[in-house]
Amino acid sequence: MMDWTDRHCRMFHRQLSRHAWLYTEMVTTGALLHGDVARHLDFDAAEQPVALQLGGSEPAELAAAAKLGEQWGYAEINLNCGCPSERVQRGAFGACLMAEPGLVADCVRAMREAVNVPVTVKHRIGIDAIEEYGFVRDFVGTIAEAGCQTFIVHARNAILKGLSPKENREIPPLRYEVAYRLKQEFPMLEILINGGITAYAEIDSHLQHVDGVMLGREAYHNPYVLAEVDQRYYGGSEPVASRLDVELAMQRYIGDLVEAGGYMGAVTRHMLGLHRGVAGGRGWRRVLSDARRMQAVRSREQVDVLFEEARSHLRTPIREQMEEVL
Numbered sequence: 435m436m437d438w439t440d441r442h443c444r445m446f447h448r449q450l451s452r453h454a455w456l457y458t459e460m461v462t463t464g465a466l467l468h469g470d471v472a473r474h475l476d477f478d479a480a481e482q483p484v485a486l487q488l489g490g491s492e493p494a495e496l497a498a499a500a501k502l503g504e505q506w507g508y509a510e511i512n513l514n515c516g517c518p519s520e521r522v523q524r525g526a527f528g529a530c531l532m533a534e535p536g537l538v539a540d541c542v543r544a545m546r547e548a549v550n551v552p553v554t555v556k557h558r559i560g561i562d563a564i565e566e567y568g569f570v571r572d573f574v575g576t577i578a579e580a581g582c583q584t585f586i587v588h589a590r591n592a593i594l595k596g597l598s599p600k601e602n603r604e605i606p607p608l609r610y611e612v613a614y615r616l617k618q619e620f621p622m623l624e625i626l627i628n629g630g631i632t633a634y635a636e637i638d639s640h641l642q643h644v645d646g647v648m649l650g651r652e653a654y655h656n657p658y659v660l661a662e663v664d665q666r667y668y669g670g671s672e673p674v675a676s677r678l679d680v681e682l683a684m685q686r687y688i689g690d691l692v693e694a695g696g697y698m699g700a701v702t703r704h705m706l707g708l709h710r711g712v713a714g715g716r717g718w719r720r721v722l723s724d725a726r727r728m729q730a731v732r733s734r735e736q737v738d739v740l741f742e743e744a745r746s747h748l749r750t751p752i753r754e755q756m757e758e759v760l
């Protein structure tokens with residue numbers, strides 16, 4: 435997710451689940467082929483498995499960008515066919531590509547020839563007023579013929595004119611049954627569903643119909659929802675990480691970053707939902723969102739002091755856990 439799922443965010447989410455597949459923000463081919471590659475692609479191996487999402491519509495450029503992604507170590511290359519923003523439309527990629535399945539197939543073919551890791555596609559179920567199932571069926575069918583095995587279906591239309599990207603994540607109604615029907619029609623393909631999913635009961639019910647579930651905003655705003663994913667869906671036998679486990683791991687990570695000259699707030703901004711719903715969570719959040727204080731932090735010790743202060747707001751039970759750890 436643009437501006438959200440950067441490497442610090444992914445490192446945080448990785449503390450919550452060892453196995454959930456994590457995605458980068460969309461990176462355009464232009465940014466990769468003419469910009470600072472390391473700035474866009476650098477990540478820590480501890481974040482794996484990570485998929486690189488690309489935005490573009492020119493097969494040779496996408497192939498070159500996918501190759502870079504593979505060289506950098508990404509475990510999957512995903513093509514964005516779901517973003518409705520005007521900027522993306524001007525570049526003629528994102529959701530407007532759903533109107534050009536032949537071109538998307540050429541892009542997928544070129545990317546698959548360039549890399550060995552899986553090439554996947556994220557898309558909507560229609561664009562503008564097109565609600566016929568046949569539209570998305572033909573889109574998926576054409577791209578599957580080009581060798582794409584995995585489709586992530588954001589189960590609502592994209593409205594290309596008149597709605598902002600934010601409205602496009604809320605206003606067009608969710609029609610999960612379209613994704614279910616795709617799975618029925620293409621049982622050999624891996625179909626993942628996305629859009630408005632917030633609870634395990636919903637995930638379990640979707641998994642009766644499709645192969646996987648992608649969480650966007652809920653995972654970001656309420657990250658602790660990820661903590662049970664390994665046990666529930668990956669057969670993980672390790673105990674579920676506590677909020678404190680996660681926080682202490684990130685505190686060490688932030689200590690390293692700060693000692694290397696980085697800014698603490700670049701990480702804590704993704705963590706602010708960790709204690710959502712916990713008594714004292716607001717006070718914790720206030721300390722770790724105070725940019726002025728975080729800008730003054732230069733050493734690991736200062737990081738520890740701020741986290742300590744943040745934790746002092748938590749009434750139960752993290753204080754007690756802390757006493758056990760120390």
Ligand SMILES: Cc1cc2nc3c(=O)[nH]c(=O)nc-3n(C[C@H](O)[C@H](O)[C@H](O)COP(=O)(O)O)c2cc1C
Pocket residue numbers: 435436437438458459460487514516517556588603628629630631648649650651652
């Ligand atoms: C701030 C923000 C940025 C997003 N950026 C991307 C993106 O770069 N690529 C993408 O495929 N989807 C992007 N999305 C859409 C989400 O991946 C997801 O499809 C959408 O939010 C619906 O899922 P959810 O209800 O679980 O959030 C973004 C969503 C948000 C809120």
